[in-house]
Amino acid sequence: MNVAPHPHLDLSKFPRHALLEGPTPIQHLPRLSARLAGADIYVKREDLTGLGGGGNKLRKLEFLIGEALARGADTIITVGARQSNHARLTAAAAARVGLQCELVLTRTVPRSDHDYMENGNVLLDALFGARVHDLPGSANALQFAEERANELRAQGRNVYVCPLGGSSPVGCLGYADCAAEIVAQSHALALSFDRIVVPNGSGGMHAGLVAGFVALGLDAERVAAFTVYGNRAHAHATTLDKANQTLQLINPALRVQEDAISIDEAQLGPGYGIPTDTMRSAVRLMASTEGLLLDPVYSGKAFAGLVENVTAGKYAAGQKILFVMSGGLPGLFAYRNEF
Known part of the structure; x- marks a missing residue:
């Protein structure tokens, strides 16, 4: 990326509570390459983030927890699937800052x-002390969360409700910030990445990165995602909307x-959370060549796409590809029978 060495994205007006230990490293994978x-x-x-088993959702939670604390919240409620990484990290972050936490899992x-x-x-x-509400897959989790929040408010509690994946515009700021971090690291390493490959679930990481690159005046099209949740049309529409809502917060003049x-x-x-043979192969390939562990729901599928694009020549020899490894390691144990 041919940019100034220290791109600056001023997010200081947004409440934030530090949950990361600093920038996450960028590492070369020579054996895999x-x-x-x-x-x-x-x-x-x-x-490689320390809190709660680590993972990408902590970047979003820095801003979500920051907003919750700024509003004087004593309780946070969020939603997700039964094995939600976001729910796990919300529970861990709540424990860290002293908030009560309830998880609505479908x-x-x-x-x-x-x-x-x-x-x-x-x-x-459970170890982080969260109260879990177990709902059928057909349930409207966010509606349940809002109704539960109103019950608690009637008891005098101050409740902050967090959406699926933490992917509100405020949560997406975490990945706009990450875009600036990647640019700074790229310059420090004297690297220019041709593609930045990410999984797209609730779309917040993808949307935040795109909003960050646009805000920095850089080419956002180099961010390439593999959807693991909805079909391409649905994922495109929701990600575009979230990216624009996030950019509105940063600089309303941009689109x-x-x-x-x-x-x-x-x-x-x-569909979402359903294993594929290419995912299994990608998880085994990364583990056996580089000793790194992908999760079966998000990064495993996205990395499978990266591998197929390299072997098909879509990502050409000599190109430099950055894969955003999102975490989610506990999911491997939930999917033990698949391996």
């Missing part, structure tokens, strides 16, 4: 085996264009 014999692959280690994924229902993130939710959102649905498979 050699194995694929194509593009040069790097990873942004969003899994049985969105058609699995009922013991590992999925009780291990992985769900085990950690994200439709073609700045690049989404591929080739790795979605039968």
Whole structure:
């Protein structure tokens, strides 16, 4: 990225509570790159964050928890699937700052085996002291969360409700900030990335990165996502909307264009949280060549897409590809039977 060495994105007007230990490292993957014999692959280690088992949602939670504390909240409620990484990290962050936490978890994924229902993130939710509401997959989790918040408010509690994946415009600021971090690191490493590859679930990480690059006056089209939640049309529409809402907070004079959102649905498979053979292969490849652990729901599928694009020549030899490794390690234990 041919930019000034220290791009500055001023987010100081937004309440924020530090949950990360500093920038997450960018690391080269030489053995994996050699194995694929194509593009040069790097990873942004969003899994290397200390709180609650780590993961990308902590960037969003810095701003969400910051806003909750600024509003005087004593309780935070959020929603997600049974094995939600965001729910687990919301519970951990709440424990860190002294908020009560309630999680509204839906049985969105058609699995009922013991590992999925009780291990992985769900085990950690309980350890962090969160109260879990277990709802069927057909339930409207956000509506339930708002109704529960009103019950608690009637008891005198001050409740902050956080959306799916923490992907509100405020939450997405965490990844606008990450865009500036990537640019600064790229300059320090004397690297220019041709593609930045991410998973797209609730869309907040993708939207935030795009909004950040646009705010910095840079090419946002280099961010390429693989949807793991909805089909391409749905993911594109929601991500574009979130990116523009986030950019409105940063600089209302700017706008994200439709073609700045690049989404591929080739790795979605039968649906959210449902394993695919390419995901299993990608998880094994990363683990066996670099000793790094991808999760089965998000980064496993997105990395499978990266691998297929390299082997097909879509990402050409000599190109430098940055994969944003989002964390979610506890999910591997919930999906033990798949490996």
